[in-house]
Amino acid sequence: MADKTISIRTDTTSRITLSLTDIHLKVQKPTRSNPTAHHNIPHRNILKATLEDGSHTLRISYLEKKKRKPMHQVVVEGTVEEAERTRAAEWVETVMAAAYENLGVKRCRRFMVLVNPFGGQGKGATIFNKKIRLVLETAGCPSEIIYTTHQGHAQEIARTLTLDDYDAVVTVSGDGLIHEVLNGFAEHPESKRALGIPIAPIPTGSGNALSLNLLGIEDGFDVLVATLNAIKGKPMKVDLFSVIQGGKRTISFMSQAVGLIAEVDLGTEHLRWMGDARFTCGLLWEIMKFKPCPVQLSFKLAENDKDKMAATVHANRNRAGSSASSGSSASSAELEDEEHDSLPPLKYLESSSDDWTTLDDEVLYVYAGQGPYVNRDWMAFPVSSPNDGLIDIAAMSRSSRGDLISLMDGATKGTSFWHPKVHYIKAHAYRIKPLKKKGFFAVDGESLPFEEFQVEVHKGLGTFLSPYGYYAAKFEPRTPSVDPRKESSKH
Numbered sequence: 056m057a058d059k060t061i062s063i064r065t066d067t068t069s070r071i072t073l074s075l076t077d078i079h080l081k082v083q084k085p086t087r088s089n090p091t092a093h094h095n096i097p098h099r100n101i102l103k104a105t106l107e108d109g110s111h112t113l114r115i116s117y118l119e120k121k122k123r124k125p126m127h128q129v130v131v132e133g134t135v136e137e138a139e140r141t142r143a144a145e146w147v148e149t150v151m152a153a154a155y156e157n158l159g160v161k162r163c164r165r166f167m168v169l170v171n172p173f174g175g176q177g178k179g180a181t182i183f184n185k186k187i188r189l190v191l192e193t194a195g196c197p198s199e200i201i202y203t204t205h206q207g208h209a210q211e212i213a214r215t216l217t218l219d220d221y222d223a224v225v226t227v228s229g230d231g232l233i234h235e236v237l238n239g240f241a242e243h244p245e246s247k248r249a250l251g252i253p254i255a256p257i258p259t260g261s262g263n264a265l266s267l268n269l270l271g272i273e274d275g276f277d278v279l280v281a282t283l284n285a286i287k288g289k290p291m292k293v294d295l296f297s298v299i300q301g302g303k304r305t306i307s308f309m310s311q312a313v314g315l316i317a318e319v320d321l322g323t324e325h326l327r328w329m330g331d332a333r334f335t336c337g338l339l340w341e342i343m344k345f346k347p348c349p350v351q352l353s354f355k356l357a358e359n360d361k362d363k364m365a366a367t368v369h370a371n372r373n374r375a376g377s378s379a380s381s382g383s384s385a386s387s388a389e390l391e392d393e394e395h396d397s398l399p400p401l402k403y404l405e406s407s408s409d410d411w412t413t414l415d416d417e418v419l420y421v422y423a424g425q426g427p428y429v430n431r432d433w434m435a436f437p438v439s440s441p442n443d444g445l446i447d448i449a450a451m452s453r454s455s456r457g458d459l460i461s462l463m464d465g466a467t468k469g470t471s472f473w474h475p476k477v478h479y480i481k482a483h484a485y486r487i488k489p490l491k492k493k494g495f496f497a498v499d500g501e502s503l504p505f506e507e508f509q510v511e512v513h514k515g516l517g518t519f520l521s522p523y524g525y526y527a528a529k530f531e532p533r534t535p536s537v538d539p540r541k542e543s544s545k546h
């Protein structure tokens with residue numbers, strides 16, 4: 056269709072001109088004071104365009120984000136001239152193709168939506184009904200909606216999910232429910248296929264780390280940006296971790312923590328009403344206590360040079376960014392073992408400790424995982440990649456309270472990574488042996504017994520929907536003029 060512009064007349068008899076360019080839908084609503092007033096809507100933000108048969112009403116719905124405001128839904132509608140009817144029908148179809156097929160996205164994805172009414176400050180159900188549901192309906196996405204009624208409910212649903220019925224699982228929750236879905240998929244009779252069903256988080260929990268990592272720090276708490284990701288995001292393969300403890304295997308997608316971090320995470324449940332401020336409160340309390348973490352950490356090392364790790368992640372994100380902007384699909388890693396539809400076997404359980412390294416230092420915490428942000432205030436794993444087949448491990452030496460406080464300086468930008476008292480390594484697997492009986496062990500924010508455990512990585516076993524195909528966090532390699540090592544040692 057050569058002419059990509061169409062005019063509609065609204066109820067108030069004003070005219071709106073809609074033009075489809077290669078990258079935008081241009082919506083022009085001239086006013087007396089501003090005759091050139093217009094909005095440019097990226098194709099990705101268009102949800103639906105329709106033309107009603109009888110009334111000749113053309114309706115176009117999209118999501119719009121104005122500076123520093125949350126995303127919101129806009130509907131523009133008006134009638135087209137009788138003579139324009141056929142051209143309008145073609146125009147609508149061209150818009151729909153630009154909004155979906157040309158972006159490599161299927162129309163009307165079928166969702167299993169799991170809403171945790173209990174997550175975060177307990178507003179999940181209200182937010183879903185007030186904001187999210189309408190957007191899913193507008194986009195024409197058939198959605199089965201289940202409100203979780205108890206702990207473990209999401210895991211039960213995922214365990215028996217009819218895989219052919221859904222294109223993605225949408226979680227309206229925090230990270231806890233995602234942990235449950237992945238563990239349910241791991242118990243599914245076709246576990247590997249189940250783990251190939253993408254998960255799209257909509258952030259209504261406390262930490263919402265996965266949402267921050269997929270959408271970035273500005274949009275990570277915006278529920279409609281996350282809804283748009285469910286409708287338009289591309290599947291991104293991510294590493295998952297097996298946590299083996301006493302013969303039991305738990306799947307983790309985000310983090311494992313012992314020591315101070317686990318106490319902050321699990322010891323602040325009663326402060327849930329505070330939202331994510333509960334983590335800052337917990338941290339201040341733990342700084343006062345300054346308790347050592349009585350564990351022995353051993354790992355199968357892959358990398359321990361901080362500069363190399365920073366340079367690699369920087370280069371990878373730049374490469375992925377430029378290929379995403381040129382329209383190629385999001386990155387994907389090969390699954391390790393395509394033939395069998397079961398979880399990958401454990402490689403390191405029986406492995407000899409000969410080529411393992413043991414950290415010989417008294418530490419305050421051991422924090423391992425993936426995804427740069429662990430909450431809004433801390434980019435704990437800034438050099439983490441979604442599917443490098445490795446787990447990032449950070450362990451802080453127990454030196455002084457001052458060192459611990461200086462860790463918070465620049466935490467949002469990931470500068471804690473450079474702190475001289477933070478050991479930071481990438482590993483294929485690691486093992487923790489508690490040296491005392493009492494302590495906390497948190498896996499993706501959920502509590503497990505404080506007993507010996509081992510963790511290994513499964514490259515690209517899980518799938519999330521992502522707008523970018525990489526973790527949306529900015530982290531620069533160190534430049535010679537500003538050396539954060541010297542900066543942080545000044546404190």
Ligand SMILES: Nc1ncnc2c1ncn2[C@@H]1O[C@H](COP(=O)(O)OP(=O)(O)OP(=O)(O)O)[C@@H](O)[C@H]1O
Binds near residue numbers: 175229235263264501
């Ligand atoms: N109806 C329910 N009543 C009680 N607990 C529930 C219910 N539904 C789900 N849960 C549990 O709530 C826990 C927390 O869920 P969720 O992750 O959504 O929120 P959060 O912990 O506040 O967020 P985050 O993990 O991002 O900090 C999960 O362990 C889940 O099993």
